[in-house]
Amino acid sequence: MKIRRLGVLDAEKYLEIRLKALRNNPEAFGSSYEEEKNRPVEVYRQRLASEESFTYGAFLDNQLVGTVTLVKETYIKFRHRANIVGMYVDPANRGSGIGRILLIEAIKKAKSIGVIEQLNLSVVTTNEPAKKLYTSLGFDVFGTEKRALKLDELTYLDEHHMVLFL
Template sequence: MLIREATAEDWPAIWPFFRQIVSAGETFTYPLDLSEEDGQDWWLVSDPNRTVVAVDDAGVVLGTAKMNRNHMGNGSHIASASYMVDPKHSGRGVGRALCEYTVEWARAAGYRAMQFNAVVETNENAVKLYRSIGFEVLGTLPEGFRHPTKGFVGLHIMHMAL
């Protein structure tokens, strides 16, 4: 697996699983009916932020991550990241590779910590992965997320010092 900078040419490969994940409404706080144009604008970020894709040996996009400053001004030393793995390729270590990549990016860029603002508590695989890499739950916003089948569930704020 190779992780490389994403380009606009990658968007047609990202959009189908991006749309599937967002419209399922189980893990992201994005509008469920997010248009392709808005999705591309939100996901393919520009410098100093980054978007990457994980690809296999044939160049197939397996997943993607975006890395960004979490706060501005005097809080701009905190990074954040978001991840999407094509469900057809889940369970193959793509999410872990992307998460580890973003942590290394943040360290190299001089950030002091990474913070995830809204990890849905029922997204157990993501919470387990993030904890295994060194993130901890700082707190949970009770009923901060309306899950389509589980009702109102908490949103974790997760943090890792770099």
Template sequence: MIYRILTVEDYPSYNALRGMALDVVPEAFGSTNQEEIPHRKNRFESNVTHQESFIMGAFDDEALVGMVGFLKLEKIKIQHKGIIWGMFVKPHIQGRGIGSKLMKNTLEKAAQINHLQQINLDVNAENQAAIRLYEKMGFIAFGREKNALFVNNKMYDTILMSKIIK
């Protein structure tokens, strides 16, 4: 498995994997394909060309099989914070350490960013696999939002987690 930052040329692979993620586990994400597709390419390009935001990918041969996004906040009062988003590993290869390696690489790269002090994320409260992975990587739960997501006629709480970098 090769782990590397996505570039503009990776858009077709990103589009396919992101589309799959939002279809297969809609309760794990705040976005829907329906709303996101018209803006996906622009957002992807602005993300991967931004100096301090990036998407880390796991490639099996040439195929993108897993990814996680890191977004550095920009406004002056919150520029010490970053956000993890869009974590997904293709279902048939989950549980083999790919998610952990994606997150480890992301944290290492984020730690090099000047002024970054903490990284936040939110996760569906029923998503034990992801919560355990994040805890293993040093994220600590600091809150629970009741009924944060309404997906397929069901309400889900989300757990808010944070990791202090420096």
């Protein structure tokens, strides 16, 4: 397995796994497959080129099987914070430690930036494996948002907001 920061040349692979994630686990993301399926790959090239966010990918046999993104806050009063978003591991590779390795890479990057003091993330309250991973790496729940996501007319999901102080 190889872990590395994704760049503009990875945009097509990233878009492919991103759409797969949104289809397979719509409950895990604020965005939806319907919103992203027609976005041009250029949108993802720009994201991957940004110096405000850092997307890491896990590769097995040259296949992108997992991703995580660290997004820096840019407002002066928030610059001490960053967010973990877009965490996803292909179902066939879950439970293998890939998510842990990706998250550790994002944490290391946050520490290397120097001004980041805390990492925030949100996770659906029913996602026990993700919550277990985040807790094992030192994240703590600091709040629960009721009905944070609305999947359809009848389905609401609560989210835990978690923080890791670096």
